[in-house]
Amino acid sequence: MRQYPDMSFEDRMDTVDFEVGQRPHITVDSDICRSCTTKECVHACPAKLFVPTGDGGILFNYEQCFECGTCYQICNKAGAITWTYPDGGHGVVFRKG
Amino acid sequence: MPEKSSVDAVVVGAGPAGASAALELARAGRSVILLERGPFPGAKNVYGGVVYGRVLDEVLPGWWEDAPVQRWVTRRSTMMMTPTQALTIDFRTEDWGNAPYNGMTTYRADFDAWLAGKAVDAGAQLVTSTVATELLRDAAGRVVGVRTDRPDGDIRAELVIACDGVNSFLAKQAGLLPQTDAEQHTLGVKETLALPRKTIEERFGLSGDDGADFEILGCTGDISGGGFLYTNRDTVSVGVVLSLTGLAKSGRRPEEVLADLKAHPAIAPYLRGAELKEYSAHLIPEGGYRSMPPLTTDGLLVAGDAAAMCLAAGIWLEGVNFAIGSGLAAGRTAAEAIATGETSRLTGYRKRLEDNFVLTDHKNLQGAAHLVLSERVQQQYPRLLCDFAQEVFTVRNPEPKPGLGKLFRRTAARHGVRLRQLAADAWAGFRIFG
Ligand SMILES: Cc1cc2nc3c(=O)[nH]c(=O)nc-3n(C[C@H](O)[C@H](O)[C@H](O)COP(=O)(O)OP(=O)(O)OC[C@H]3O[C@@H](n4cnc5c(N)ncnc54)[C@H](O)[C@@H]3O)c2cc1C
Ligand code: SF4
Ligand code: SF4
Numbered sequence: 001m002r003q004y005p006d007m008s009f010e011d012r013m014d015t016v017d018f019e020v021g022q023r024p025h026i027t028v029d030s031d032i033c034r035s036c037t038t039k040e041c042v043h044a045c046p047a048k049l050f051v052p053t054g055d056g057g058i059l060f061n062y063e064q065c066f067e068c069g070t071c072y073q074i075c076n077k078a079g080a081i082t083w084t085y086p087d088g089g090h091g092v093v094f095r096k097g
Numbered sequence: 098m099p100e101k102s103s104v105d106a107v108v109v110g111a112g113p114a115g116a117s118a119a120l121e122l123a124r125a126g127r128s129v130i131l132l133e134r135g136p137f138p139g140a141k142n143v144y145g146g147v148v149y150g151r152v153l154d155e156v157l158p159g160w161w162e163d164a165p166v167q168r169w170v171t172r173r174s175t176m177m178m179t180p181t182q183a184l185t186i187d188f189r190t191e192d193w194g195n196a197p198y199n200g201m202t203t204y205r206a207d208f209d210a211w212l213a214g215k216a217v218d219a220g221a222q223l224v225t226s227t228v229a230t231e232l233l234r235d236a237a238g239r240v241v242g243v244r245t246d247r248p249d250g251d252i253r254a255e256l257v258i259a260c261d262g263v264n265s266f267l268a269k270q271a272g273l274l275p276q277t278d279a280e281q282h283t284l285g286v287k288e289t290l291a292l293p294r295k296t297i298e299e300r301f302g303l304s305g306d307d308g309a310d311f312e313i314l315g316c317t318g319d320i321s322g323g324g325f326l327y328t329n330r331d332t333v334s335v336g337v338v339l340s341l342t343g344l345a346k347s348g349r350r351p352e353e354v355l356a357d358l359k360a361h362p363a364i365a366p367y368l369r370g371a372e373l374k375e376y377s378a379h380l381i382p383e384g385g386y387r388s389m390p391p392l393t394t395d396g397l398l399v400a401g402d403a404a405a406m407c408l409a410a411g412i413w414l415e416g417v418n419f420a421i422g423s424g425l426a427a428g429r430t431a432a433e434a435i436a437t438g439e440t441s442r443l444t445g446y447r448k449r450l451e452d453n454f455v456l457t458d459h460k461n462l463q464g465a466a467h468l469v470l471s472e473r474v475q476q477q478y479p480r481l482l483c484d485f486a487q488e489v490f491t492v493r494n495p496e497p498k499p500g501l502g503k504l505f506r507r508t509a510a511r512h513g514v515r516l517r518q519l520a521a522d523a524w525a526g527f528r529i530f531g
Binding site: 007009011012013015016019038040043044046047048066067068069070072073074085086087088089091092093094095096097 | 347
């Protein structure tokens with residue numbers, strides 16, 4: 001029954017506007033992530049911004065972030081995620097939200 | 098940035114709560130800055146799609162004349178689903194298609210900008226592209242303004258109203274909300290899909306400006322939550338709402354859960370051929386009354402999602418009207434307090450909310466989220482009810498028709514549902530919703 005639409009995640013993200021700021025508003029401490037065995041962020045982030053690396057860490061790119069808050073709410077390792085909003089006027093711009 | 102960085106009040110966040118608070122303050126003749134971090138009000142906001150407008154009648158009479166409406170909701174359906182079945186309660190009324198209208202679908206970029214515009218018309222000063230980064234306090238610890246991310250961006254004020262939405266960092270900083278609280282939040286993931294206007298009207302059985310809302314239970318697999326499908330003029334919005342802890346545990350991706358809903362036999366025919374216009378996501382404070390923070394501290398009031406005033410419980414997914422209701426109450430309380438110089442005593446705010454629908458509804462429905470997100474309501478009952486409906490509607494003659502009572506007991510037994518538990522839940526539901 002499950003039939004996922006034939007759309008790549010990249011195309012999906014291309015439907016959203018971003019005013020990308022200079023400053024990474026979210027940073028992830030890959031050293032802390034290395035000791036995380038569950039890595040919930042990887043599948044839970046709706047923008048798919050957390051990518052596991054070969055050495056057990058996390059590669060994170062803030063540019064297409066929805067600023068939703070899911071990652072810092074579910075991450076169970078203190079200090080792994082530093083979360084702020086992008087500077088004023090930057091970040092995601094929803095038009096049909 | 099305004100030259101004068103000292104005002105009577107600063108309202109943080111130009112969502113429905115903030116715009117309403119600023120509107121009341123401005124109307125009371127107070128100088129008020131309405132701060133918004135997005136480039137325009139609504140740019141950061143996502144919801145399912147329906148605004149219930151009754152709360153606006155008093156402050157913006159005839160609001161329907163110029164509100165940025167997509168469709169007037171004249172049809173509401175609640176669906177209970179299993180992967181292959183759907184049992185729907187479908188209601189429609191022409192009354193809702195005429196003034197004063199019950200609910201409208203609208204995009205947040207349009208609605209929030211429109212409502213903030215009303216505050217500006219009344220005299221509020223809207224400052225966009227600006228983040229409130231910190232609360233300013235005096236030596237005694239009283240809140241006396243906010244720091245912003247602009248150079249020289251401190252704004253001093255008699256009172257601050259935090260309307261900064263679900264992640265409210267101001268309420269967190271004030272110690273009113275915990276830093277994280279995954280249990281009390283759900284993630285909403287939404288797609289806005291384009292379809293020709295005619296196609297929407299044909300498929301949903303609508304004409305003219307009429308619109309349909311579907312609320313869906315049992316569509317999120319083993320993650321607690323729900324779903325929705327709403328019509329706009331030439332798009333539809335479809336989404337799922339997922340418990341954060343359930344999502345974290347599940348190992349599943351949000352857009353996959355949504356894809357399953359879209360592929361469901363009861364939903365797919367509505368969406369055939371639709372083209373993705375925008376993908377979006379946003380958190381919802383689901384905990385309601387029991388998770389609400391204290392609503393004031395010295396110099397600060399909290400309204401809307403920042404105070405968990407969203408009502409999310411199965412057949413209801415309403416936050417905008419509660420945000421407006423609480424924003425108006427916060428604005429009125431603040432205006433009075435500033436006028437009398439009693440800015441430390443803000444107890445009138447809670448009283449106002451208890452006297453109107455905001456805290457009355459939340460108090461009455463305080464068990465709803467818990468019940469709706471329970472395993473039984475999420476998994477067992479949709480299966481039981483769908484199977485029961487299937488048994489009732491399956492025609493087996495020449496075999497004689499079974500008695501409905503017997504059929505129900507048999508179906509319940511097959512699903513491991515104990516009638517005693519069902520009765521207890523029904524009673525709890527009756528007490529909560531009834
Ligand atoms: C998927 C989903 C479906 C929903 N469906 C419905 C529905 O159909 N009907 C309904 O009524 N409700 C619905 N809701 C709930 C509704 O969206 C919220 O309850 C409502 O938006 C709350 O309004 P608010 O003004 O309190 O907060 P918000 O609308 O979140 O506004 C907060 C504002 O503050 C700004 N902000 C935040 N921090 C700062 C800062 N530090 N500095 C400056 N600005 C800041 C934000 O950019 C934002 O504009 C839904 C929610 C979701 C997520
Ligand atoms: S961000 Fe948190 S959840 Fe994700 S890998 Fe790092 S520690 Fe684990
Ligand atoms: S805030 Fe939301 S979109 Fe951004 S990284 Fe975290 S989970 Fe992903």
